[in-house]
Amino acid sequence: MTDRPDRPDRVVPETARRRRRPTKQGTVLSEQVIVDTALRLVGQHGAQAFTVRRLGLALGADPSAIYRYFHSTDDLLLAVADELIGLGLDGWRPTGDWRADLREVGMRIHARSLAHPQAAVLAAYRTTGRANEIRAIETMLGILREAGFPDPDAVSLYHAFIDQALGFAVLDSAALALPATARHADNGVWDTAYRGLSPDTHPHIAATADLLAADMRRSAYPLALDLLLDALAARLPS
Amino acid sequence: MTDRPDRPDRVVPETARRRRRPTKQGTVLSEQVIVDTALRLVGQHGAQAFTVRRLGLALGADPSAIYRYFHSTDDLLLAVADELIGLGLDGWRPTGDWRADLREVGMRIHARSLAHPQAAVLAAYRTTGRANEIRAIETMLGILREAGFPDPDAVSLYHAFIDQALGFAVLDSAALALPATARHADNGVWDTAYRGLSPDTHPHIAATADLLAADMRRSAYPLALDLLLDALAARLPS
DNA sequence: CCCTTACGACAACAGCATTGACGTTCTGCG
């Protein structure tokens, strides 16, 4: 959706750009500079800092200049999301062990999202169709197909795998991205509301309150990922 | 979290209300009427219809009248989400078959979220510690413990189970809550950007493009849930 | 029956994304 301007279009594809005119404040714009600045902005000031006007301010450019590079803020968001995907995959090579490879990819997606929780919350559920996303899908599909899964299974299992990774990424990122007060309040609930429930009314919670309070502080993704891989291994044709 | 107005406050607690003055168009407002109308509005016209102004229009009242009942739109959304939690497990009883019960609970969480995506996106990662949440946890922990999982396993497997359900709920809800234009664009990507990639550069995507485009339109949660249950069954002590 | 005040309405404000018009400055071409 983002390219192929058949009609006169405000946006020029990055590859066709030739004239780099600095803004009044001296910045030279580019897709990369804008995406990097957006990531930094969101990382420093939270997701609500992701507005065209504040981005323009941070760039030292008029907000509308951004529309020379992206069709809309949504378009820009997709570019940011794709950058995150790319950062996660950089410097990784498959080993040939499908289970180890899938596990590594899953953990990388999760870790990269937690490193930029605000951006992850905004972008994790989008389909970008951009270079890094395509590369990631090709890689994961390849792992499954070469492991021996027939195509229909490979596709639907890939779907389950990636959505589980992204779902946990969103959930855990959202918890991190919460304002400090709300985050502490949510954490405290496990000690206040759940410890001390009567065994008569809530036997199962009462019996495991300590375990619950401890377990809920961590991400459940590593376990969920291993469970998924267990199930995949069991379904692999021999 | 939202009440206890120690200072002069625009909002009067529902219990202390006495004067019910109809609006110009004849509606009599109340917390319940506003929450119900908001739910209906989101259900009928999509998540982007959830604005104070459109809600005022639907109520037949000035938008600012809503602030006599809720401190902010976020406050209102939490009230809506709370309403949803109450509807979730109503009328359901465990059958004693742990696998069928867990599957039913997972599917209910997912379905309820999809029915009201906007509220689900904002509420899924918060720990409320309120009555309905406690009831749900007690139920799920009970299913696992009575199935025969030792306590530490029951707790961590519960954690993986609930976060998987909520993660998929957020992901799929967010896709539904997207503005129509972005949603269609995301869907279209599978037909435009992924179909027609060369088998030379992207052999795995090229071989499965049709399968991908078809599979990605559906939620992967039912499959992911079954995979998780497979893995649980395999880990159950005999 | 009247006084207090709950509460709905109005208007205004700040901030949002987006766009059409304008003018400067860069660059390929002659």
Added chain:
DNA sequence: CGCAGAACGTCAATGCTGTTGTCGTAAGGG
């Protein structure tokens, strides 16, 4: 070399959004 035309940064304007200060009216207890 220089010039034409386009690339692209800037400005101004539009119509949204949530939110709030103020005012008037009507409800209902005394």
